[in-house]
Amino acid sequence: MSHAYYAEKQVAVAAVRRACALTSSVFNKLVRNETLTKDDKSPVTVGDFAAQAVVSTILSRTFPHDPIVGEEDASDLRADTGASLRERVVALATESLTAPLQPGEEESWGLGPSHKHTTEELLAAIDRGNYEGGRTGRMWTLDPIDGTKGFLRGEQYAVCLALVVDARVELGVIGCPNLPRDPASPSGPRGAVFVATRGYGAFQLPLAPAESLQPEEKATRLRIPAFAMDTLNLLESVEKAHAKLSFNERVARLLGVIRPPTRMDSQAKYAALARGDGGVYLRMPVGTGYKEKIWDHAPGSVLVEEAGGVISDSRGQPLDFGLGRTLGENFGVVAAGKAVHTKVIEAIQRAKEEEEKEEGQ
Numbered sequence: 102m103s104h105a106y107y108a109e110k111q112v113a114v115a116a117v118r119r120a121c122a123l124t125s126s127v128f129n130k131l132v133r134n135e136t137l138t139k140d141d142k143s144p145v146t147v148g149d150f151a152a153q154a155v156v157s158t159i160l161s162r163t164f165p166h167d168p169i170v171g172e173e174d175a176s177d178l179r180a181d182t183g184a185s186l187r188e189r190v191v192a193l194a195t196e197s198l199t200a201p202l203q204p205g206e207e208e209s210w211g212l213g214p215s216h217k218h219t220t221e222e223l224l225a226a227i228d229r230g231n232y233e234g235g236r237t238g239r240m241w242t243l244d245p246i247d248g249t250k251g252f253l254r255g256e257q258y259a260v261c262l263a264l265v266v267d268a269r270v271e272l273g274v275i276g277c278p279n280l281p282r283d284p285a286s287p288s289g290p291r292g293a294v295f296v297a298t299r300g301y302g303a304f305q306l307p308l309a310p311a312e313s314l315q316p317e318e319k320a321t322r323l324r325i326p327a328f329a330m331d332t333l334n335l336l337e338s339v340e341k342a343h344a345k346l347s348f349n350e351r352v353a354r355l356l357g358v359i360r361p362p363t364r365m366d367s368q369a370k371y372a373a374l375a376r377g378d379g380g381v382y383l384r385m386p387v388g389t390g391y392k393e394k395i396w397d398h399a400p401g402s403v404l405v406e407e408a409g410g411v412i413s414d415s416r417g418q419p420l421d422f423g424l425g426r427t428l429g430e431n432f433g434v435v436a437a438g439k440a441v442h443t444k445v446i447e448a449i450q451r452a453k454e455e456e457e458k459e460e461g462q
């Protein structure tokens with residue numbers, strides 16, 4: 102069955118799968134096997150740039166008029182000091198783009214062994230991500246590696262892509278190379294792609310394209326289950342600098358949540374929520390003036406909504422994807438099943454009052 106944004110979905114899933122294969126190989130080559138100092142950021146940098154080059158190249162062949170709001174830009178790579186980084190990025194992106202065609206892919210997408218990609222073309226592809234966003238028209242938003250800290254730890258990270266039309270997210274794809282396919286067997290096989298088209302549901306697909314000759318048959322439909330407070334738990338950041346975890350603790354207590362939170366990097370949290378593996382995504386600002394980026398929430402927002410959930414800021418207001426590259430002033434993010442969401446918004450209000458009282462004493 103063909104539906105709205107079907108062609109976009111096929112392309113986006115294929116692009117995210119290629120980028121996931123690339124980032125996994127970067128991890129295996131550079132993080133696992135090389136002797137790196139603990140704070141060496143180079144593998145993630147190489148992975149970010151190369152993955153953005155791959156996804157953007159595919160989008161520019163398939164939807165040449167669509168602008169992209171991408172996290173990265175190529176200025177570091179164009180600098181004289183960026184020569185060795187540039188070479189590594191070009192080699193990785195080329196390796197990925199010239200890999201044999203997979204089921205569902207087409208050669209006209211610029212893929213396969215017969216395609217040449219010059220350094221300038223790949224740098225230009227990265228720079229196509231510099232669109233400023235806005236309220237009208239079509240645009241893609243891309244986070245080539247979301248959860249860079251998790252990527253370096255060998256834990257959760259995600260390749261995230263969304264199509265936004267007139268400020269509404271119509272399609273979201275989240276590739277999670279390290280996420281267990283079945284939440285009931287955490288040590289079982291890993292790697293999944295999550296995809297949602299507005300009005301057509303949220304699905305989990307296998308990560309490897311060879312497994313998905315008939316994607317409709319291989320896709321699992323996702324629904325957020327109903328939760329009682331004693332089965333509920335919070336999904337939150339690992340990094341204390343990204344979210345105010347002490348506030349989450351307060352909210353959990355006010356809600357009567359018993360189970361400890363699940364800490365996980367990246368938009369894999371939205372994927373976990375969509376499949377009922379954790380009941381509330383809660384992200385409150387730490388108070389540093391950081392503005393949330395649209396690529397960090399656009400794919401997750403449509404996934405959650407299509408799984409039957411609700412996403413808003415901490416006041417219950419909708420997230421606004423039409424303000425540019427960011428979501429504007431930061432009031433946090435709350436996502437959950439409908440009934441739970443209402444309770445969380447109330448609990449946040451009480452938690453704020455509690456906090457203000459304590460601070461006033």
Ligand SMILES: Nc1ncnc2c1ncn2[C@@H]1O[C@H](COP(=O)(O)O)[C@@H](O)[C@H]1OP(=O)(O)O
Pocket residue numbers: 246247248249337338339340342343344365366367368387389391397
């Ligand atoms: N101060 C901050 N507050 C909230 N999010 C942040 C902050 N600094 C970076 N981020 C972003 O949070 C996301 C990861 O969130 P999580 O902790 O849930 O995995 C990343 O996209 C990261 O950006 P970046 O990739 O540039 O580091």
Ligand SMILES: [Mg+2]
Pocket residue numbers: 244246247248396397
């Ligand atoms: Mg990110």
Ligand SMILES: [Mg+2]
Pocket residue numbers: 149172244245246247248249
């Ligand atoms: Mg990123």
Ligand SMILES: [Mg+2]
Pocket residue numbers: 172249
């Ligand atoms: Mg980053």
